[in-house]
Amino acid sequence: MPSLFRFIFVCAMIAGxxxxAMVALVTFVEPTEREVTIRIPSERVNPQP
Structure with missing residues (x-):
């Protein structure tokens, strides 16, 4: 039984x-916004029959 408690404790520590780390990323990291342009070839927009 003590090994089960040790295993659960280790899993809880890893999950914590x-x-x-996820809470720290959400709190301290601010994403930067930038403009995105994607070039689409005219052959894909207006296919010739």
Missing amino acids: TIYG
Whole structure:
């Protein structure tokens, strides 16, 4: 039984670390906005029959 508790404790610590890292990313990282342009060849827009 002690090995089961140890396993659950290790899994909870790993999950807590991952959750904490995700919260830190959401809190401290600010995404930058930029304009995106994609060129589409005219052959794909107006296909010839």
